[in-house]
Amino acid sequence: MNNDVKLMKGNEAIAHAAIRCGCDGYFGYPITPQSEIMETLMVEEPWKTTGMVVLQAESEVASINMLYGGAGCGKKVMTSSSSPGVSLMQEGISYIAGAELPCVIVNVMRGGPGLGTIQPSQADYFQTVKGGGHGDYKLITLAPASVQEMADFVDIGFEIAFKYRNPVMILSDGVIGQMMEKVVLPPFKPRWSNEHILNINPWATTGKTVNRKQNIITSLELQSELMEQNNLRFQEKYRQVEEKEVRYETIRCEDADYLIVAFGSCARISEKAVEIAREHGIKAGLLRPITLFPYPSKVLQQLTKQLKGILVVEMNAGQMVEDVRLFTREVVPVEFFGRMGGIIPSPEEVFHALENKFVNK
Amino acid sequence: MATEINDIIKPENLVGKKSALLTDVPMHYCPGCSHGVAHKLVAEVIEELGIQAETIGVGPVGCAVFIYNYIDIDWHEAAHGRAPAVATAVKRLMPEKYVFTYQGDGDLAAIGTGETIHACNRGENITIIFINNGIYGMTGGQMAPTTLAGMKTSTCPAGRELKNFGHPLKMTELVAQLEGTCYVTRQSVHTPIAVKKARKAILKGFKNQKMEKGVSFIEIVSTCNSGWKMSPVEANRWMQENMFPFYPLGDLKDI
Numbered sequence: 001m002n003n004d005v006k007l008m009k010g011n012e013a014i015a016h017a018a019i020r021c022g023c024d025g026y027f028g029y030p031i032t033p034q035s036e037i038m039e040t041l042m043v044e045e046p047w048k049t050t051g052m053v054v055l056q057a058e059s060e061v062a063s064i065n066m067l068y069g070g071a072g073c074g075k076k077v078m079t080s081s082s083s084p085g086v087s088l089m090q091e092g093i094s095y096i097a098g099a100e101l102p103c104v105i106v107n108v109m110r111g112g113p114g115l116g117t118i119q120p121s122q123a124d125y126f127q128t129v130k131g132g133g134h135g136d137y138k139l140i141t142l143a144p145a146s147v148q149e150m151a152d153f154v155d156i157g158f159e160i161a162f163k164y165r166n167p168v169m170i171l172s173d174g175v176i177g178q179m180m181e182k183v184v185l186p187p188f189k190p191r192w193s194n195e196h197i198l199n200i201n202p203w204a205t206t207g208k209t210v211n212r213k214q215n216i217i218t219s220l221e222l223q224s225e226l227m228e229q230n231n232l233r234f235q236e237k238y239r240q241v242e243e244k245e246v247r248y249e250t251i252r253c254e255d256a257d258y259l260i261v262a263f264g265s266c267a268r269i270s271e272k273a274v275e276i277a278r279e280h281g282i283k284a285g286l287l288r289p290i291t292l293f294p295y296p297s298k299v300l301q302q303l304t305k306q307l308k309g310i311l312v313v314e315m316n317a318g319q320m321v322e323d324v325r326l327f328t329r330e331v332v333p334v335e336f337f338g339r340m341g342g343i344i345p346s347p348e349e350v351f352h353a354l355e356n357k358f359v360n361k
Numbered sequence: 362m363a364t365e366i367n368d369i370i371k372p373e374n375l376v377g378k379k380s381a382l383l384t385d386v387p388m389h390y391c392p393g394c395s396h397g398v399a400h401k402l403v404a405e406v407i408e409e410l411g412i413q414a415e416t417i418g419v420g421p422v423g424c425a426v427f428i429y430n431y432i433d434i435d436w437h438e439a440a441h442g443r444a445p446a447v448a449t450a451v452k453r454l455m456p457e458k459y460v461f462t463y464q465g466d467g468d469l470a471a472i473g474t475g476e477t478i479h480a481c482n483r484g485e486n487i488t489i490i491f492i493n494n495g496i497y498g499m500t501g502g503q504m505a506p507t508t509l510a511g512m513k514t515s516t517c518p519a520g521r522e523l524k525n526f527g528h529p530l531k532m533t534e535l536v537a538q539l540e541g542t543c544y545v546t547r548q549s550v551h552t553p554i555a556v557k558k559a560r561k562a563i564l565k566g567f568k569n570q571k572m573e574k575g576v577s578f579i580e581i582v583s584t585c586n587s588g589w590k591m592s593p594v595e596a597n598r599w600m601q602e603n604m605f606p607f608y609p610l611g612d613l614k615d616i
Contacts, residue, residue, distance in 0.1 A: 025454050053453045057446065058479035065443035065476070069419070069450030072437045077450065095440050205435035205451070207414040207458060216429045218438035 004185045010144070010176040013151040013183050014080065014106055015040035018052070021155035022191040023104075024075035025053040027066035029085060032118040033174040034108035037080045050191055060085040064092030064105070071101035072217035074197040074204025076158050080106035082174075083124050084115060086132075093167055094133030097234075098219025102161035104154060105139075106170045108177035111315075111342040119342020120174030122264060123316035128171050129293045129323075136231055138238045139169045140245065141292040143263040147181035149290075155186055160245060162201075164237055171292060173315065175265035175344060241294050248296035249288040250303075252278065256285030258358055259303055260350070261324050262313040263289050270313050272347035273354065280351075282359055292320070297327040309358040310334045313350050315343075333358070380404040382413060386430045393593025395583030396425055398550040399492060402560045403463065404432045406567055416459040417451050419444040423465035424498040442473025445480030448487045459570050461488035466507040467497045470532045474506075477532065484541030484575035488566040491532065491578065494585035495604065502588035506530040509607055514588070529607065533580040537613040543574035545614040549582045549605075551597045574616060582608050 008016070015037050018026060028038045038056060046052035053070075057063040063079045070077035081089065086107045096103060107128065111121035128141050140160055142153045150172060157168040198206055205215050221227040249267075252274055253259065262270040267288040277284035287303060289296050304310070309332055312321035321336040328334060337353035339345045382404040390396045407416050413434055420428045422441035429436035439447040444462035452460040462469075469477050469491050480487065496514055497503040503516040507529050511520040521529070537545040544566060548559035559581055566577030582604050586596035 025450060027450060053450075055449070055453060058475055061443070062446040062449075062476055062479065065440060065446035066450035068439070068443070069437055069447035070454050072447075073417075073451055073454050075454045077454070091440060092443070099438075205417050205437060206455075207417065208433065208435045209414045214429065214433060215435045216438065217436065218429065220426065220438055 006183055006185060007180055008147065008183055009036055009178055009180050010147045010150040010172060011036035011108065011178065012040045013147045013185070014154060014170070015044065016185050017151040017154035018078060019044060019046040019050060020186050020188050021158060022050065022076060022189040023052055023078055023154070023158070024191055025055070025070045025077040026079065027055050027057050027063040027070070027077065028079050029057050029060045029063050029081065031082045031085045033110055033120070033177050034080050034082045034106065037106065052191065060088040061092065064089035064096070067103045067105070068092055068096055068099070068101065068217070071096065071103040072099070072205050074201030074206065076192070078104040078106065078154070080108065082108045082110045083112050083121070086124065086127070090127070090133035093139065094135050094137060095219050096167045097137035097139070098135060099217050100165040101167070101217065102158070102165050103167050104157040104161060104170060105167060106172065109171065109173040111340065117342040118174070120265065120315060120344060121340070121342060122173055122266060122314050123319065123340070124171065125292065125314070125316060125319035128169050137234060138241070138293050139167055140164065140241055140294070141169045141171050142247070143171045143290060143292050144176055145264050145267045145288060147176065147179065147183045150176060151183050151185055155189070164241055166237065166241070171264070173265050245291060246294045246296050246298070247290035248299055249290060250299065251286040251288070253285035253287065253303055255283055256303070256306065257283040257308045258354060259285050259287055259307050259310045260313055260354065261287045261289070261300070261310060261320070263292060263320065265344070266313045266315055269345055269347050270350050273350035276347055276351040277354055282354070284354060295323055295327065300324065300327050304328045304332055307332045311354050311357060312336050313345065313353070314338045315345070316340060380408045382408045382433045384431055384433050388431055389427060390424065391587040393584060393586040393596055394424070395494065395550050395581065396492065398556060399490065399559070399581050399583070400428065400431050402550070402556070402563050403490065405560065406564045407432070407434065409564065410567060412459050412567070415457070416461070417455070419448045419451065419460070419462040421462070421464040421468040423468050425463055425465060425492065426499065428463055442468050442471070443476055444468065445473065445476040445485070445487070445489065449480050449483070449485050452485055452487050456486070459567055461490060461567070463490045464492070465498070466491070466493045466495065466505045470506040470530050478536065478539070481536045481576045481578065482539045482541045486570050486573050486575065488570060488577045489579065490563065490566070491580040492583050493580050493608065494583040494588065495529070496585050496588040498585045498588050507532070509603055531608070533578065533613060536576070536578050542576045542578055542614060543616045544569055544577040546578070546612045547580040547582060547608060547610050549600070549610055551584070551600060580608070582610065
């Protein structure tokens with residue numbers, strides 16, 4: 001039996017994974033349903049073991065700007081929040097993207113708009129993949145569907161963030177954050193030494209020595225020609241990300257007539273709905289985008305050729321469905337089923353939606 | 362003519378020289394603005410302490426947004442008002458470094474009030490340099506939280522009327538109340554003596570970081586002759602007659 005197999009909440013798994021993957025700093029502000037992340041870190045006291053800094057900031061605005069500071073030093077820094085708090089962070093996220101800094105941001109989504117509800121939701125899809133803050137930038141977005149993926153995506157998130165010098169969002173929701181599952185925690189990795197940071201992050205503000213030019217962390221460029229060049233460089237980076245970082249899972253798609261597309265907790269529910277549909281003789285399959293940007297558009301387009309219909313299932317009013325319609329160019333009918341306000345759809349509901357929208361039509 | 366000047370500028374004739382940490386980039390500040398002198402003092406202090414490679418600056422949004430072009434160290438250009446949060450993380454993650462913010466009154470005392478107070482209250486081992494000229498310079502002379510009563514700006518053209526616009530904010534008095542600050546002082550750079558005192562204060566503010574006593578907060582009451590619509594000489598006089606009575610110079614706290 002592996003000693004590192006534990007039963008824990010998704011939020012707790014994020015915290016343990018952060019310590020284990022050599023994260024240098026966590027800066028956050030309490031908000032339901034993700035407060036266990038910082039609470040777990042404060043109980044674990046990693047500053048006594050790995051030297052990781054954990055700080056409760058005065059606001060989400062402060063925490064995201066602490067990430068700007070920490071990431072600029074070439075350190076692995078992360079924050080977490082839930083929807084209203086992530087709205088507050090959007091200015092800082094735009095600056096981080098504009099200054100090309102790597103960091104990991106966790107959003108354990110709850111229902112909105114406004115103060116909304118503390119119950120789960122996926123209504124921040126648009127905010128996450130369409131920009132959120134100002135300017136032309138992209139957040140590389142990982143959508144975990146299990147406690148195991150909550151743990152795994154922290155390290156993967158940092159790897160991708162540093163590879164592209166871009167913020168990475170782990171877009172989770174109140175279901176995945178709060179539910180307890182079996183999880184194999186990742187092995188301990190040491191934090192990066194200062195020498196290592198000097199080698200791999202030559203852009204970081206490690207202190208200007210006589211041997212090099214100043215390192216300046218900024219998103220400012222007042223000369224339009226140069227600012228356009230910056231933007232073109234970012235766009236080229238996002239194109240590279242689209243080419244190389246797409247992640248997805250397909251379940252029973254080989255012979256599927258109908259495809260459910262869902263991410264995060266809705267994908268878990270839809271997986272069960274696929275089983276129910278198969279029991280009823282309906283050939284259903286599931287495409288679970290793991291990265292929401294970059295979107296698995298190619299596999300979606302490939303699968304579309306064999307399909308009679310696509311059902312997009314989300315805990316919102318229909319956000320990702322717009323992208324599915326765009327990427328498939330609606331060569332097959334694309335329907336939507338969603339619940340809002342913190343209501344979690346049941347597998348039976350999803351199955352009935354599939355049945356009613358396509359099979360019994 | 363040029364050769365004649367070069368004949369005079371010889372090492373043995375020099376009474377002072379530009380800090381090696383000040384770059385050759387011409388400053389964009391208006392003639393008469395206090396920023397140039399304040400920048401020079403920061404550069405001189407870092408040079409004197411020999412900590413160029415150990416110092417990380419955090420710049421503001423406002424007139425000093427391009428401070429990184431003038432002082433030859435590593436910099437973070439923070440979002441408007443967020444410099445103390447940025448500096449908090451830099452210092453916590455690299456406690457061996459000297460970390461300071463350089464912020465104007467709009468940045469520090471309006472949009473960044475929360476970050477300023479909480480960084481001060483946590484007692485971060487950083488130095489905050491606060492340029493208070495009572496106006497938003499970069500955006501063209503709007504009312505700042507520190508604008509004096511009756512003072513005219515583009516958003517209070519009839520003068521700051523307290524009933525509508527509230528009272529000028531004394532940030533320095535405010536942060537002096539907090540347990541997390543160790544050295545809180547108000548200085549100016551309008552005369553050679555004032556410049557010397559301000560330099561001493563900045564030096565002390567940097568040295569304090571090694572003693573881990575908390576935030577050193579140095580306000581520099583400054584001129585914005587363009588925003589105030591005055592000549593540099595008039596602006597200096599106006600500052601002494603109007604700013605200093607409300608923002609008196611001197612140490613408020615020194616632990």
